[in-house]
Amino acid sequence: MKLPEYWDWVAEHSFHLRQPNPSITDIYYRKLVLTLINQLGSGNWRRILKLDAYNEATNTQYGLYFIKDGGDLILVDISYGIARKALVKAAEKRLSHRIHLIVADFRRMPLRPECVDMSCSFGSIEHVPEYSLAFYEQVRVVREGGEVFVGVPNLLNFSLRALSAKILHIMGLMTRMTNPERHFLGSQLISLARSLNLDDIALTGYHLFPKQLRWLDLWMAYRGVDTLKRSRLFRWLLKTFTLMELKYSFARVFAEMIIVKGVKRWGRGTALRSLSGEAIDIDQQPQST
Numbered sequence: 105m106k107l108p109e110y111w112d113w114v115a116e117h118s119f120h121l122r123q124p125n126p127s128i129t130d131i132y133y134r135k136l137v138l139t140l141i142n143q144l145g146s147g148n149w150r151r152i153l154k155l156d157a158y159n160e161a162t163n164t165q166y167g168l169y170f171i172k173d174g175g176d177l178i179l180v181d182i183s184y185g186i187a188r189k190a191l192v193k194a195a196e197k198r199l200s201h202r203i204h205l206i207v208a209d210f211r212r213m214p215l216r217p218e219c220v221d222m223s224c225s226f227g228s229i230e231h232v233p234e235y236s237l238a239f240y241e242q243v244r245v246v247r248e249g250g251e252v253f254v255g256v257p258n259l260l261n262f263s264l265r266a267l268s269a270k271i272l273h274i275m276g277l278m279t280r281m282t283n284p285e286r287h288f289l290g291s292q293l294i295s296l297a298r299s300l301n302l303d304d305i306a307l308t309g310y311h312l313f314p315k316q317l318r319w320l321d322l323w324m325a326y327r328g329v330d331t332l333k334r335s336r337l338f339r340w341l342l343k344t345f346t347l348m349e350l351k352y353s354f355a356r357v358f359a360e361m362i363i364v365k366g367v368k369r370w371g372r373g374t375a376l377r378s379l380s381g382e383a384i385d386i387d388q389q390p391q392s393t
């Protein structure tokens with residue numbers, strides 16, 4: 105199945121995308137991402153590009169919260185089905201006039217260079233083998249001095265995210281939710297950012313709460329069962345992991361996701377030309393996987 109068809113199929117079949125209300129972890133996860141972006145970034149953005157519209161189609165909705173107080177959000181997703189769900193959620197929040205949905209491949213975005221102030225992705229580029237192309241595209245479209253954020257799954261996650269996802273894929277339990285994802289080391293993510301000539305590079309992690317419990321929470325929320333929401337132990341665990349993550353930066357090394365932030369300083373024109381030839385795998389044609 106080709107990528108657009110696969111993700112359109114996911115849009116129809118994923119329990120996550122059909123979950124009616126935010127689960128308790130959705131709320132914590134969103135707050136953590138908003139806090140992180142506030143801490144790492146300048147916040148001085150009028151036009152934001154976010155890769156994939158999945159979060160906005162579900163109940164985490166990071167992008168919709170980024171523009172709560174103003175600005176425009178451009179979402180690029182290969183699936184019309186997922187994009188349409190994101191638009192419905194944006195309309196519920198009366199934000200549709202500030203959301204610009206583009207159904208396209210994020211490895212070749214139909215956007216002019218330097219057209220946004222900030223670009224971000226949270227668990228997107230690892231879904232394609234040419235993840236470095238997607239990263240390059242995120243940098244290409246950001247203006248000089250603008251910020252780029254790329255979050256990917258962490259190979260060093262203490263709750264063994266990579267192994268758990270692999271097992272679930274082998275068992276065929278993940279196909280309706282997502283395709284196999286690559287996991288990264290912090291050093292790999294930093295190398296990628298350096299290869300794209302980003303400046304002021306910073307790396308951290310987010311979402312320390314065990315992924316297995318997050319999946320369970322989403323599954324229960326979809327089924328309309330509020331056992332976990334009412335469980336004092338579950339709430340205590342969620343709070344404790346969240347506080348640890350906020351208080352101890354060291355703990356974030358082992359979080360579910362790692363994120364790199366960098367500032368684009370290519371110098372007008374020249375660096376753009378040279379980097380488009382040099383970016384890793386740049387000559388590879390995007391493949392459907």
Ligand SMILES: C[S@@+](CC[C@H](N)C(=O)[O-])C[C@H]1O[C@@H](n2cnc3c(N)ncnc32)[C@H](O)[C@@H]1O
Nearest residue numbers: 111156158181182183186208209210226227282
């Ligand atoms: C599993 S979801 C992303 C999960 C989400 N970012 C998160 O952290 O929960 C993958 C999303 O990326 C989109 N996607 C996958 N490959 C793509 C590509 N090559 N170009 C654009 N969108 C793509 C899919 O349609 C889907 O919305």
